[in-house]
Amino acid sequence: MSRAYNFAAGPAALPEAVLKTAQEELLEWRDAGASIVELSHRGPEFLEVAREAEADLRRLLTIPDDYAVLFLAGGATTQQALIALNFASPGQKADYVVTGHWGKTALKQVTPYVDINIAASGEDGGFRTIPARETWRLSKDAAYVHITANETIHGVEFRPAWGETPPDVGDVPLFADFSSSIASEPIDITRYGLIYGGAQKNLGPVGVSVLIVRRDLLERTGQPRANIFNYASHLQAESMLNTPPSYNWYLAGLVFKWMLAEGGVEEFARRSEEKSRLLYTTIDTSGGFYRNDVDPAVRSRMNVPFFLRDESLNDKFLIEAKDAGLISLKGHKVLGGMRASIYNAMPVEGVRVLAAFMKDFQNRHG
Ligand SMILES: Cc1ncc(COP(=O)(O)O)c(C=O)c1O
Known part of the structure; x- marks a missing residue:
């Protein structure tokens, strides 16, 4: 693999x-x-x-x-x-x-x-x-x-x-x-x-x-x-x-x-902004299929917790994500659901692939 x-x-x-x-x-x-x-x-x-x-x-x-x-x-x-x-x-x-x-x-x-x-x-x-x-x-x-x-x-x-x-x-x-x-x-x-x-x-x-x-x-x-x-x-x-x-x-x-x-913290600020915006937009435009409950004024650029409306799809989401080359998306046990951590080492492309996977998963299961 x-x-x-x-x-x-x-x-x-x-x-x-x-x-x-x-x-x-x-x-x-x-x-x-x-x-x-x-x-x-x-x-x-x-x-x-x-x-x-x-x-x-x-x-x-x-x-x-x-x-x-x-x-x-x-x-x-x-x-x-x-x-x-x-x-x-x-x-x-x-x-x-x-x-x-x-x-x-x-x-x-x-x-x-x-x-x-x-x-x-x-x-x-x-x-x-x-x-x-x-x-x-x-x-x-x-x-x-x-x-x-x-x-x-x-x-x-x-x-x-x-x-x-x-x-x-x-x-x-x-x-x-x-x-x-x-x-x-x-x-x-x-x-x-x-x-x-x-x-x-x-x-x-x-x-x-x-x-x-x-x-x-x-x-x-x-x-x-x-x-x-x-x-x-x-x-x-x-x-x-x-x-x-x-x-x-x-x-x-x-x-x-x-x-x-790579360009120092200014460059990582730019990438973090791009990655987090992409992910929150995917969640917010899913018509409720995905949900993030955090006040938009304080949403983290590093850790994006999100939930599927139908939680019975959680396991399927994680298995299919892994098949698509996307791992470690299971949420912390305190909150459940999913979490995508998108620190500096995560390339913008990785988040693009995740966003595309989430849309595709929604099309198939929504
Ligand atoms: C914000 C924050 N503080 C503290 C800790 C605890 O760190 P450590 O496991 O190194 O004690 C963590 C671990 O995830 C964390 O995310």
Whole structure:
């Protein structure tokens, strides 16, 4: 079987060019005499890979010098717990804006450490929209305000059509989970105190997380914690406090180079706009055969959940899609239905093929 168009939410499709380079370099990295995955993380070869990856990510995302970049072994959920340990004093308030499943997960990770203030939540409305900024009840003395830039399961994303993005939260630093939308469009890093994300969607393979943090915040005392949970120590050790997930870091570095060569985040913003518009139009013009329930002002450009009117056709849809070379379209169990994740590695052509398949399926079963 040839490679299919893979709509998985994460681990997700990687650019084919990246996989080919990794394949060519797997047995021997350049002239090192060994694979990069076999070499010491302290050796000159891996140090070069690590430094290039950081430099490329800084260029890709226009990360200012007063922001540190960490490559960490834990997943995004681990960072959700660590941000409270590092940046909130015991019992201090932290504001959370909950716009879907992952915002709720973030809350669970910090419950023991901070006095949570749910400043706004879309849960009553089934997370189909983002509560208007005017309704948020922020605390003045919060350690930070946490948002989820893109909710991977519920398919809601902060978009300009909703209001000022990112939202103005005054002097309190804005922390954002960017796991599923990082590098999909230009963002002004200086509007955030901290950005984090697991790499397994837009940045590379699962097994490494990226954290971008304003350096002055690392001076906060936070909570009593082991050194391994201390971001400042990770920075001091150049993200090598653990033996780092070197192969994942290397692969992410290849993805950064690929994104730069393809035209950078401006180009991925254009492609994301085109891909998501194509898919939402297919759904919205299906006369109800397909349905997406999200407020159009906050529809995600990355993850498109949709439902068939006749849910008894779900299995048939998935089987026929697979036969057409389209895989991983089954929705997350929290919502059911279908979900197409269309991250940077998904070519526009893949979404065209999916849209054509959906129309054809509707013609045959509608
Ligand atoms: C937005 C978001 N945040 C957090 C997570 C959790 O990431 P991890 O599995 O790396 O802990 C995910 C995973 O899909 C996600 O989509």
